[in-house]
């Protein structure tokens with residue numbers, strides 16, 4: 452009965468399904484019931500046993516508790532009260548490996564289990580989120596009608612679909628969050644350039660983002676809320692609230708997990724990873740203040756021109772596309788390695804509504820994934836010529852940032868990512884030679900088959 456649990460209970464009840472609710476701290480259930488329940492079929496329970504026995508069988512229980520140990524603690528209390536065939540859904544941001552472990556435990560007890568990613572924040576939970584369930588298919592069949600009615604609706608169906616077996620629902624949500632980190636990071640960097648290089652104030656930047664949100668390639672939930680945030684004035688101080696917020700980003704782990712798993716699976720996701728790194732670095736606020744005082748930084752502003760928002764918006768768009776490409780590439784590999792059998796176009800489809808990643812671009816991503824079956828979206832027919840045309844803008848933005856000493860790790864990572872994939876030749880030949888020099892790691896040659904080792908000192912000497 453924290454914010455997500457309350458809103459989902461109201462949403463589901465408003466779709467005509469009676470709901471019983473329970474929270475570890477009973478006072479929160481009571482407060483919810485007294486302040487927010489207005490005639491919906493919601494029944495409070497103040498004891499876990501009472502809650503479980505009030506449910507129709509097979510029971511369908513949705514957990515919205517803090518991810519991590521709390522989920523295990525709660526499951527340890529819940530599982531013994533359940534009967535064979537009952538279903539437990541974990542709707543929190545659980546780490547996918549924990550979900551695999553919990554699924555195995557549920558199976559041992561004859562229970563059904565779904566790990567379900569939920570996107571859309573508290574607003575989505577109440578009005579229609581994007582739901583990413585994975586796990587026991589028979590479990591999904593028990594709640595399909597409820598979930599698909601509670602989810603956001605787009606032109607081609609509800610933003611909810613059974614994604615596959617095991618922990619894939621939580622895996623997909625984790626990658627969703629990784630992409631979200633990268634897009635947010637790129638937006639923040641563009642904002643930083645607008646204020647530092649071009650001397651714009653928050654309300655002026657708000658108008659630029661609001662305009663960008665009307666463009667088909669940038670229209671998205673995140674660009675929209677950025678415009679709203681930048682336009683918001685602190686009622687007390689009458690200054691833009693964003694200017695009063697400490698520049699130290701926090702994180703709960705899903706972006707970091709995405710990068711860690713991508714490294715484990717050998718899939719390059721630099722744009723996502725740099726957004727995690729950028730958040731970590733920002734959190735060293737005191738250290739940054741001390742270090743900044745030791746260096747003189749002259750920040751010159753440049754005159755505004757009509758061209759500025761054009762190349763900045765193109766750069767932002769390419770960073771977004773790079774992040775989606777990295778995310779879908781990772782999903783494709785995870786699907787192979789973990790036998791998730793993911794349907795990538797369906798994932799793009801269920802992100803089109805009720806989701807933090809909601810963007811018009813997702814319609815094109817969905818069709819690119821359907822037509823080309825290639826997760827490296829930027830290289831598909833759908834996007835290739837546009838990428839070619841917009842790359843100079845991203846290059847210009849990164850060069851300008853470098854000249855002005857403004858860090859743009861996410862935009863720079865996106866540029867390097869796109870440039871690296873487009874390179875016929877990379878300097879990895881030299882790396883292979885170095886590896887062979889000090890560790891006899893061997894190398895392959897371009898002019899003949901086989902694996903080779905060289906006694907480099909002897910040859911050189």
Ligand SMILES: NC(=O)c1ccc[n+]([C@@H]2O[C@H](COP(=O)([O-])OP(=O)(O)OC[C@H]3O[C@@H](n4cnc5c(N)ncnc54)[C@H](OP(=O)(O)O)[C@@H]3O)[C@@H](O)[C@H]2O)c1
Pocket residue numbers: 452453454455456474475476479515516517518520521522524525542543544545569570571572573
């Ligand atoms: N907030 C969002 O926008 C959002 C969006 C998508 C997904 N999620 C995920 O959804 C889940 C819920 O998020 P939230 O923001 O609503 O709440 P939260 O702050 O992550 O979790 C609070 C809830 O967890 C319960 N809890 C904590 N430790 C517990 C334990 N040991 N045993 C039983 N219950 C325990 C709390 O009960 P008490 O009241 O008794 O402390 C409370 O109901 C999280 O996994 C979160 O990552 C959140």
